Amino acid sequence: MGDKLGFEKQLWNACKKLRNNMDPAEYKHVVLGLVFLKYISDSFENVYKELEETKYADPEDRDEYIAKNVFWVPKDARWEKIKKNAKQPEIGQIIDNALIEIEKENPQLKGVLNKRYSRPTLSTRILGELIDEISKVDMHTNGKSSQDILGRVYEYFLAKFADQEGKGGGQFYTPHSVVNLLVEMIEPYQGRIYDPCCGSGGMFVQSEKFVESHQGQIEDISIYGQESNPTTWKMCKMNLAIRGIDNDLGGGPADSFHNDLHKDLKADFILANPPFNDSDWGGELLKDDPRWEYGIPYEGSANYAWIQHFISHLAPKGIAGFVLANGALSSNTDTDNEIRKAIIEDDLVDCIVALPNKLFYSTGIPATLWFLTRDKNKENERNRKNETLFIDARKTGKLVDRAHRELTKKDLEKIVTTYHNWKSEDDYEEYEDIKGFCKSSDLEEIQKHEYILTPGRYVGIEEKEEDDEPFEKKMERLTDELAEQFAKSNNLEEEIRENLGEIGYEF
Template identity: 55%
Template sequence: MAKKKKEVAEEPLEKQLWKTADKLRKNIDAAEYKHIVLGLIFLKYISDSFEEHYAKLVAGEGEYAGADPEDRDEYKAENVFFVPEYARWQFLQNHAKVAQIPVYDPEGKGIIVGIGGAVDNAMDWLEKENPPLKGVLPKVFARQNLDPASLGELIDLVGNIALGDVKSRSADVLGRVFEYFLGEFALAEGKKGGQFYTPRSVVELLVEMLEPYEGRVYDPCCGSGGMFVHSEKFVTQHQGRLDDIAIYGQESNQTTWRLAKMNLAIRGIDSSQVKWNSEGSFLNDAHPDLKADYIIANPPFNVSDWGGELLRTDGRWKYGVPPTGNANFGWMQHFIHHLAPTGQAGVVLAKGALTSKSSGEGDIRRALVEAGLIDCIVNLPAKLFLNTQIPAGLWFMNRNRQGGDKFRDRRGEILFIDARNLGFLVNRRTRELSEADIQRIADTYHQWRTEGGSYEDVPGFCMAAPLARVQELDYVLTPGRYVGLPDDEDEFDFTERFTTLRAELEAQLREESVLNERIAENLAKIFTA
């Protein structure tokens, strides 16, 4: 009998594309290459959207009868970017392997360019015809270190992304690829790259817990816009209406802000209220009068040069003046300042903010607890973040904890969740929360805060602690102090544990010995060469 062939699981499309695109990178730094690849994906997306609407206008059926396919207003009315002839994807793909390409620039001047110059020219055309894109798109394709042949291959690769998919789904495919590439570039750049990217599982957890179905969603340190993308995705998945959400954001890094604008545009999300200025949210608040229904944010941890010395008398510091050497409680009070009377926030902070008593931070934390603003604290696993190994936690705040609608009165208690043991290792450096982990944490929170919910304390995982217990522990908010040990810790077997650890140590020592021998052999080859 013939042997049955072993089935090999096919890799997801985005992973296949990443591997191929990365091979074409050659001598280009990931930080630079990021804008080349993401710029092309963006260009493909808006060109696909344009071509789809263009075909409807050419057909001239129903409401489009008599419409002019070259009329910019026809596209603006449908929230579609107008793409001029020299910026259309088909034009670029047809010339991807051509050495000399005749084009007109946005000033009407005829020029001869290579494929890199043609893509830069396309970006110039798009910005001219679509004011919301002004100053957003990358013009990095004619650089000397970008091989034209590799760029041509990259254009072919991106051009094939939506093949085999229903045309109307191409935006979803391109959006998914864009998001995946953002994460992979953040990994490739390491610590620096992580500053523009919050891990997907952390964003999903924040959004699942807050459930932002409608209202104003605000992120004053929005990075590449992941919080907004997942808020909109959440509404879609729960059959809500996207028009019920309005997003507001701010970013101080202009390059990252450009990524955010492209990330949002590729999802069809209005980013007109996502602002950039170099001073940042503390010194130059782009939305000074905003009162948000939801705040979802991951501010940079423990920042010391945040301009605190210039803001000692700022009106945002209702619960105490934050120390000049650490922005954590400056961010906390900035968030609270922007919350609507029934608003709620879910934010990431360094774990030290749960315990610190230096420079008045303990007093601010106590004031926040006594004001009844703290709803829930979640202790996160290590290695979730790409740019830091600093332990982190989630803070959930709510201005309306007295109940009403579907929520119960939660004044006088705080929910603590210790999720340090959840998640799985993607590699030695990085951990992710699984969908089941996210659901477990979110469900625990929802059952606790919902009227008639089935919440119960789980030793080692969660506890609804009364305010008296928090006061007793001097307002330290580390979940481990409250949830205790899981029940199975009572069955701890010292002999078994010691034997396991000793076996692991012996295995590591053997591995170390082998590695030392290899190093010695390689050194000997070098010196005898």
């Protein structure tokens, strides 16, 4: 997730008591709701102070805040009041009332905020302690804007909640390094960005960051999304509101297969991480759906339904980047086989990237990135007709703990540069096939592999550098190194024994 700001962990630790009293699916809304309330209140107060110091300006003029794209916060909903009443027995009701007032004054938040702080099962003591901790956040750490800081806290919390919830976490959170890779690969500078299973909105947030970091104009991109889970839809709206990102997520949660809210949309960029191998997607009710251009998807898995949904929303020069379980590369049900073959024959598959394991909080299933495009000869790109790039990145990434891995900056640069050089008109001479890592294959080769898209089949096995060190010399060196390690181990053991002995625990 990049450099930490320092207080994310402090705030997370403050949630421990709450975690002991509530299910993760519940307490995430309690914590994130307070973070959101603190953010919009602080943003309001910053503008309020500016207006107080401006001649002829009225800090209580609602229009002044609308003009600056800042939420209007009524007097009784401001954080100062929440903070002053943190230890009062009615604090839950005070927060609920504040959220009701904020929704009334800001129509774009209608139905989004989680107004359940006064429920009997939520300890007012713990709620007060949480408010105290959140109140300590310095909104201008290292000169960063409050928007950036609270956004980072929000992102950190989403990752931690996904970790705590296990399988359920994947409904709303895609690991930051995976989102970053997708965005850097497809480069959404300008146009319509669409995610039909948008979770908490990470793809949108990273797209905005990408445009900003490349000196682009945020106004040049439009955000369209959809999410079926009601609580996750609310989290997405809050996440985007925190960042000030305009969006069209429809009027509420809805299933993209059975109630497509953006039926006529043709997107320039599609970014998505749909549920892996979803068997409960209601395919039996959609046999005659016009989206199934390449064949009726298998009812037991939504993978190829998602792929065709993406294709149906792709603009003539659009590109889609999405995550799927590895099994979709080679699934051998009759329908999956035929759909995959038809998509390949129609020359839509631009690049496939095999990811390392342990990247996802929600599943241990190996995952792959797919990149599909309708146009393999756009401006500044070479003609890649009937070509597909395979990248095997399974050996990349570093373990951040025993259960989780993340892609490093160096890993991201290697994968992204390989793809961009391969498709670039100017930089193609910089591209080369690398055994065990990448291979540019044509349609004929894919046909020989029976339309299976597993990168390992194409890139081969990495060539090992020849070791010309004589065996005897190598063994001598290795045994010396081992002896040195044993000596260090013995010394450390002796120190531990002495330290334990000094406090009365000899053994």
